Amino acid sequence: MLERDKRGYLEPVEKIDGKWYYWDQTWSNKHGPYENAVEANLALLEYCNTILGVACATDVSIEP
Numbered sequence: 001m002l003e004r005d006k007r008g009y010l011e012p013v014e015k016i017d018g019k020w021y022y023w024d025q026t027w028s029n030k031h032g033p034y035e036n037a038v039e040a041n042l043a044l045l046e047y048c049n050t051i052l053g054v055a056c057a058t059d060v061s062i063e064p
Contacts, residue, residue, distance in 0.1 A: 012027075012044060013037055013040045013041055013044060014030075015037070016030075016033075019032060019033030019034065019035070020032055020033060020034040020035070020036055020037050020039065020040035021033055021034070021040060022040050022041070022043060022044040022047070024047070025052060031043065031044075031047065044056065
């Protein structure tokens, strides 16, 4: 289940069955699996930069 962060926004990185995934901008496709939250967040940053052409805010130093 997707959780909201302290600002009330949905967190696009999620742990499912022991693996980590991120959701795309439509919230209909998950990408992964990744071994940990840092790898999933880094992949999300790359997705935002290369596919969407925008910077996205995610904290790669902590697990969501």
